[in-house]
Amino acid sequence: MPSDETPHERTYRLLREEAAHRDHAFWTDNNSRFERGRIEFERNRINRTGVCTLDDLSVYFQEYQNESYKRHVEYNKYVWQRNWHMVWPGIRAWVDEVRRRARRRSFAVARHAEQGYFFARSGVSKDRVKDGPASPPSQPEASRRDEKIRSYY
Numbered sequence: 114m115p116s117d118e119t120p121h122e123r124t125y126r127l128l129r130e131e132a133a134h135r136d137h138a139f140w141t142d143n144n145s146r147f148e149r150g151r152i153e154f155e156r157n158r159i160n161r162t163g164v165c166t167l168d169d170l171s172v173y174f175q176e177y178q179n180e181s182y183k184r185h186v187e188y189n190k191y192v193w194q195r196n197w198h199m200v201w202p203g204i205r206a207w208v209d210e211v212r213r214r215a216r217r218r219s220f221a222v223a224r225h226a227e228q229g230y231f232f233a234r235s236g237v238s239k240d241r242v243k244d245g246p247a248s249p250p251s252q253p254e255a256s257r258r259d260e261k262i263r264s265y266y
Contacts, residue, residue: 124202126206132196135191147177
């Protein structure tokens with residue numbers, strides 16, 4: 114989470130966190146139901162026949178799927194609706210992030226220029242540049258400066 118998180122980014126982050134919590138709760142409940150049912154099925158099968166085979170477990174799995182079908186359909190409807198409602202907040206958060214990155218990049222270039230890197234090699238002070246144009250830098254200095262500026266974009 115960036116320190117300069119925008120309201121749109123915060124809204125989108127909270128929506129994603131809430132979605133992750135609900136998904137986790139659903140699947141935790143689903144898995145525990147499956148395990149409880151499987152253990153009970155195995156006990157009953159072992160008590161009746163003395164053994165529980167993989168073919169017997171496939172019968173249980175089919176029963177479990179049939180029993181939980183409606184719950185899974187409802188969950189999938191919820192997930193599709195939730196994801197559809199998260200599209201617009203996600204787009205707004207993405208736009209804010211792109212703007213923040215551009216702003217950081219421009220600040221980095223300005224901060225780099227303020228450090229005097231461009232003036233240190235030519236022996237020209239910042240004050241002299243403010244007063245008027247200096248002679249153009251030599252070719253190696255100009256290419257290095259251009260290379261440094263391009264590296265920020």
